[in-house]
Amino acid sequence: MNTLLSNLKPGERAIIKSIADNSMKTKLIEMGCFPGEELYITKIAPLGCPFAIYVSGYELSLRLNEAKNIVVERLN
Amino acid sequence: MNSPKTDLKVVLLGNPNAGKSTLFNALTGLNQKTGNYSGVTVDKLQGGFKYKNISVNLIDLPGTYSLFAKSTDEEVAVKDLLSQKEKPDVVVVVLDSTNLQRNLLLATQALDLGMRTVVVLNMIDEAIYQNINIDIDKLKDLLGANVVAVDSRAKEGTGKIKEAIVSADVSRTKFFDITVTTDYAQKVNSQFEKSHTAELNKWEEDDKIYRHKNIKYIYGLCVKSPEQLKLKERSTKIDKLVTHPVFGYIVFMALIFIIFQFIFYVAEYPMGWIEDGFIALSSFIKSNLPAGILNDLISDGVVSGISGVVMFVPQITFLFLFIALLEDSGYMARASFIMDKIMRKFGLNGRSVIPLISATACAVPSILSTRSISNFKERLITIFVLPLVSCSARLPVYTLLISMMFPSTIVLGFLNLKGIVLFGLYILGFAFTLITAFVMQKLLKTKEASFFMMEMPVYRVPLLKNVALGVINKIKVFVFDAGKVILSISIILWFLSNYGPGTALEDIDKKYANAEYPHVGEADPNYHADFIASKKLEASYIGVLGKAIEPAIRPLGYDWKIGIAILTSFAAREVFVGTMSAIYGANGNEKGIQEKLMSEKDENGNLKYTMAVCFSLVVFYVFAMQCISTIAVVKRETKSWKWPTIQFVYLTMLAYVSAWIVFNVLS
Numbered sequence: 001m002n003t004l005l006s007n008l009k010p011g012e013r014a015i016i017k018s019i020a021d022n023s024m025k026t027k028l029i030e031m032g033c034f035p036g037e038e039l040y041i042t043k044i045a046p047l048g049c050p051f052a053i054y055v056s057g058y059e060l061s062l063r064l065n066e067a068k069n070i071v072v073e074r075l076n
Numbered sequence: 077m078n079s080p081k082t083d084l085k086v087v088l089l090g091n092p093n094a095g096k097s098t099l100f101n102a103l104t105g106l107n108q109k110t111g112n113y114s115g116v117t118v119d120k121l122q123g124g125f126k127y128k129n130i131s132v133n134l135i136d137l138p139g140t141y142s143l144f145a146k147s148t149d150e151e152v153a154v155k156d157l158l159s160q161k162e163k164p165d166v167v168v169v170v171l172d173s174t175n176l177q178r179n180l181l182l183a184t185q186a187l188d189l190g191m192r193t194v195v196v197l198n199m200i201d202e203a204i205y206q207n208i209n210i211d212i213d214k215l216k217d218l219l220g221a222n223v224v225a226v227d228s229r230a231k232e233g234t235g236k237i238k239e240a241i242v243s244a245d246v247s248r249t250k251f252f253d254i255t256v257t258t259d260y261a262q263k264v265n266s267q268f269e270k271s272h273t274a275e276l277n278k279w280e281e282d283d284k285i286y287r288h289k290n291i292k293y294i295y296g297l298c299v300k301s302p303e304q305l306k307l308k309e310r311s312t313k314i315d316k317l318v319t320h321p322v323f324g325y326i327v328f329m330a331l332i333f334i335i336f337q338f339i340f341y342v343a344e345y346p347m348g349w350i351e352d353g354f355i356a357l358s359s360f361i362k363s364n365l366p367a368g369i370l371n372d373l374i375s376d377g378v379v380s381g382i383s384g385v386v387m388f389v390p391q392i393t394f395l396f397l398f399i400a401l402l403e404d405s406g407y408m409a410r411a412s413f414i415m416d417k418i419m420r421k422f423g424l425n426g427r428s429v430i431p432l433i434s435a436t437a438c439a440v441p442s443i444l445s446t447r448s449i450s451n452f453k454e455r456l457i458t459i460f461v462l463p464l465v466s467c468s469a470r471l472p473v474y475t476l477l478i479s480m481m482f483p484s485t486i487v488l489g490f491l492n493l494k495g496i497v498l499f500g501l502y503i504l505g506f507a508f509t510l511i512t513a514f515v516m517q518k519l520l521k522t523k524e525a526s527f528f529m530m531e532m533p534v535y536r537v538p539l540l541k542n543v544a545l546g547v548i549n550k551i552k553v554f555v556f557d558a559g560k561v562i563l564s565i566s567i568i569l570w571f572l573s574n575y576g577p578g579t580a581l582e583d584i585d586k587k588y589a590n591a592e593y594p595h596v597g598e599a600d601p602n603y604h605a606d607f608i609a610s611k612k613l614e615a616s617y618i619g620v621l622g623k624a625i626e627p628a629i630r631p632l633g634y635d636w637k638i639g640i641a642i643l644t645s646f647a648a649r650e651v652f653v654g655t656m657s658a659i660y661g662a663n664g665n666e667k668g669i670q671e672k673l674m675s676e677k678d679e680n681g682n683l684k685y686t687m688a689v690c691f692s693l694v695v696f697y698v699f700a701m702q703c704i705s706t707i708a709v710v711k712r713e714t715k716s717w718k719w720p721t722i723q724f725v726y727l728t729m730l731a732y733v734s735a736w737i738v739f740n741v742l743s
Contacts, residue, residue, distance in 0.1 A: 026277065027527055029284045030142045032178045037288075042312075042532075046321035047417040052532055057177040059311075059532040061413055066529055 005039075005062075005070035006051070013040040014072035024069050032056025033070060084132045086241055087157055089186055090170030091179050092139030093533045095198040095228065097121075099170055100136040101545050102230035103237065108545070109552075119553060127238040135164070141178075143185045143264050144280050146527065147450050151268075158189075158265050166244045167193045168237070173203035173210060173225070174534070176299060180291045181284065183219070184251040188260045192244040193221050196237060201227040208301040215298045220249030229539065252286055311406075311534045318410045328411055331402070332433050338394040339437040346390040354383035372574065373567075381566030384648060385559040388705075389551060391468075392441040395434050396550045397543065399445055402430075404538035408448070409530060416528065422510050423517025425454035425528075432458070432509070435465035436502075439706045443713055444554065451528065457516045459710055460723055463701045464509040466502050469649040470697055474501055476653055477694040479670055481687055505698050508730070561708035562647075569647050572617040580615040584608060610659050618643055632696065632732070633689040633739040645702045652697070688742035692735040699731035 002017055016037045019025050032055050033039070039055040049064040090096040100108070104123025121136040137156055138149035145151035157164065169186045171179040176197075187193055195215075197203075203210060216223045222240045226233030252260070266276060318327050361375040402408045412426025419428050427449045435442040439462050446462075449455035466474075478494050486493040575581065588608055613619055622640035629639055641655040657669045660676070676684040701707070701724050710720040 024527065026144065026280050026284065027146050027529060029281060029288070030144070030146075030181065031529055031531075032181075032288070034285055034288050043315065043319055045319065045413050045417060046324065049417045050413060050528065052413065058175045059534075061409065061528070061530050061532050063416070063528040066527070 002071055002073050004068055005053070005072050006064055006067040008041045008072070008074070010041045010043055013038065013075040015039075015075060017071045017073050019071070020069040022069065024066060028066070028069065031060055032058070033060070038075070039072070084130055084166060084242065085135070085162060085164045086132050086166045086168060087135045087137050087164040088168050088170055089137050089153065089157060089182065090139060090198075091141055091172065091175075091182060091531075093531055094139070094170045094172040094175075094179060095230075096136060096139060096170045097546070098228070098539060098542055099196065099198060099226065099230050099234075099237075100134065101541055102234050104134055106545075108549075119549070121549070125238070127242055130242050132238075132241060140182065142182055142284065143189075144267055144284075148452070149450070154264070155268065157186075158261055163191075165192060166241050167191050168196055168241065169193060170196045170198050173197045173200045174206055174208060176203075176208075176210070177291060177295050180294065181287055184287050184291065185264075185283075187219060187221055187247040187249065188251055189264070190246055190259075190261065192246055194237070194240045194244045195219060195221050195223045197223060197225040198230075199228040200225040206301070208299060211298045211300075215294070218249070218294050218297065220247040221245070228536075251290055252283055314535055315410065318407065319414055324410075324414045328414065331407075331411075332429075335395070335398045335430075336433060336436070338398065339391050339434060343390040343394050343437070347387055350383065350386055350390070354379055354386070373570070376574070377567045377570030378563075380570070381563040384566055384705075385555060385562050388438060388440060388554065391437045392444075392551055392554055393547060395437065395441045395445065396547045399430060399448075400543040400546045401538050403448065404536065404543060406533040406535045409532045412530075413532070422513040423454065423457045423520075424513055425449045425451055425458065428454065428458040431462060432465060435462045435467060438467050438469065439463050439465070439703065440554070440709050443706065443709045444550065446713070450530070453517075453520055456714065456719065457513050457520065459713060460516060460719065461509045461513045463703065463706050463723070463727060464505050464512060464699065466505040466698060467649075467703075469703070472650040473645075473652045473697050474498055474694060476656075476670060477690045477697075480674055480685055481690045481694075483674070501694065501698055504695075508699065512726075562705050565704045566647050569618070569644055572621070573613060573619075573644065574616060576612075576616040577620065581612050584611050584615055613640065613655075613658055631739070632735045633686075633692050633743065635684075638693065642696075642700075642702065646704045648705070649697065649702055686743065688739050691742055692739035695738045696731045696735040699727055699734055701727035 003014075005014070005016075008014060016033060016035050016039065018035055019028055019033065028034075037055060039053045042052045042054050042059055044051050050061045051064065051067045052059055052061045053067075054060075088096050088100055100121065100123060104125055107125065108121060108123030123134050123136070125132055125134065135156065137153040140150040140153040142150075143154050143157075145154045157167065167186055167189070169183045171183055183195055187195075197210065197212065197215075200210070210225075212223055212225055222244060224233065224236045224240050226237060263279070267280075318324050358375045358379045361379065362371060365371045365374065399408075402411070408427070408430075411429065414426075415429050416426030419426055424432075428446070430448075431442040431446045434445060442462055442465075443459050446455050446458050449458060475498075478497050482493055482497065488496075585608070588604075588611070618640055619636070621643055622636040625639045625643070626634075626636040629635075629642070634642075637656070637659045640659060641652045644655040645652045653669065656673065660669060660672045673685050674683070678684045707720045707724060710723060711717055714720070
């Protein structure tokens with residue numbers, strides 16, 4: 001089932017389906033978030049933002065508005 | 077074979093956190109200098125070494141994730157790499173071996189530029205430790221370029237890198253050839269043209285996706301690592317604590333407290349030594365050079381100007397030492413992770429916290445430390461509001477004025493009234509810091525897209541050499557860049573307070589040469605000299621200026637004497653106390669000046685320094701941007717006079733209006 005990255009909880013795994021078409025897209029791809037890539041949420045900051053995800057072999061931190069651009073499919 | 081060349085321009089290209097500076101330091105040692113890229117505030121780090129009779133000029137480009145620039149730093153890096161005028165001879169792409177997948181994106185882009193390239197696998201020891209096995213020979217084949225591995229301290233392997241640099245070749249492999257007809261470098265360069273089209277955007281996207289797929293294939297063939305999709309355990313454990321909803325903030329506060337102690341208290345000792353040293357130097361020059369204008373200029377103007385610059389060095393050293401340790405260890409990314417949401421409510425950034433705290437020591441180093449904020453708007457707001465945080469130079473002014481308002485020590489339980497008022501002034505400044513930031517966030521519109529996206533680097537023990545060289549470079553930039561402005565203004569202020577129109581000053585000497593001065597019978601042996609000095613200051617250009625601005629500051633309850641002190645405060649706010657002492661002929665004695673001011677009467681015989689005047693003055697000092705060093709640094713960091721001008725006008729108005737309200741309410 002597809003959902004937004006921002007809806008995942010710490011520890012949840014997912015695979016990237018698509019990325020919203022806006023100015024952030026190329027930057028997200030550059031940072032290793034591109035369709036087909038697997039990721040999991042490592043932690044969410046105490047106040048619910050930013051998110052930290054493990055993707056493309058490293059840990060990346062994203063603000064909520066950035067995480068909302070990524071459509072993912074939940075694994076497990 | 078490459079022909080023997082005497083001079084080779086080599087650039088270091090790599091992702092942030094790939095360990096570029098470690099490699100740069102290992103290759104060049106102390107043979108490096110910090111310059112400036114024209115028009116931007118990115119420091120240009122250059123160094124050199126000699127290898128086999130070839131002298132190599134090495135440039136450490138700012139870190140970048142790809143050849144498509146998303147920030148000023150990245151733009152500088154890409155432009156320098158593709159520069160037509162001074163095209164680099166060799167590109168060294170530095171990769172983090174523990175994070176090869178993402179790092180290879182930049183590497184394949186660089187290889188497609190068709191320049192002579194060396195690929196360096198940095199921190200190979202950490203990769204081995206994490207059981208990531210990289211088949212270097214296979215990688216060499218697949219990339220079509222020379223690949224050299226080096227450990228995280230870059231001790232071994234620098235010889236191999238030097239050899240690889242002088243014998244570097246162009247890669248035979250092309251990683252992206254959708255547009256075979258166009259030159260890749262030319263296409264990449266078109267991002268800097270005015271017409272950044274949607275077509276180019278699409279091309280950039282295709283480029284990256286295509287490369288990622290290619291890299292997956294290469295990575296699969298060259299890298300064997302048993303643990304897929306897993307973070308380093310040590311990092312996870314530390315993060316459990318430092319990003320914890322409760323303990324995370326406790327750790328953060330504790331670290332801030334330690335930094336605070338150092339820049340506020342420990343730095344006072346070396347600052348005191350520097351001050352004493354310069355006073356000694358000044359009197360040495362005074363008594364050993366032939367008397368005259370030149371002697372005065374050097375011993376008073378120049379020496380005090382230089383001491384005003386050097387005085388900042390201990391605080392800057394401590395601040396940047398801590399920042400370097402926090403950055404290099406990986407903690408800074410966590411601090412900004414837990415602070416970001418709170419700070420963003422005020423238009424600031426998680427990384428604004430350290431500058432805000434360090435501004436309590438001095439705005440100058442804290443403005444320099446905003447460089448780590450990659451979002452331009454948030455960085456600008458941070459710089460704009462920093463002068464509102466009460467710095468240590470205001471402390472002597474606060475102390476004097478508070479003592480005048482509350483001469484006797486009133487203790488409420490275990491609280492001291494003076495201490496409470498002082499604390500209140502800090503709170504007042506900080507409240508307006510946040511209010512101003514909040515308003516600016518609403519007013520400022522920026523065209524450039526802003527990203528927060530940042531890497532959370534794994535924890536590493538900082539390398540002493542990197543930290544030390546980084547701090548030394550920061551100090552050099554401050555002393556030589558901001559120092560120039562501070563020194564020139566000090567000399568101008570010295571001139572204005574030691575010279576007057578026509579023969580005004582000589583006339584005073586003549587007038588009071590033969591004893592008959594008022595208040596005969598004063599016990600103080602220095603009384604005569606102090607009295608003449610104060611009369612001279614009144615007659616000097618700065619005295620004339622003070623009188624000229626008197627109508628403007630009269631509504632705040634100030635006269636021309638305070639006007640002079642406000643003007644000289646531009647050199648540094650604490651100069652206020654010294655100037656007041658000079659005007660009232662109570663040189664160098666704080667207790668003395670306090671008594672003199674408190675017994676000062678106005679023309680009607682009433683006390684002049686009333687509660688209203690003192691309070692108005694102290695509020696003026698909380699808000700006013702009377703600091704030429706800050707103005708100079710803001711200009712340097714924002715690239716134009718626009719922001720320091722707006723900032724100066726805003727803060728002066730804020731100070732004026734608040735002081736006016738306070739004076740009128742209290743009197």
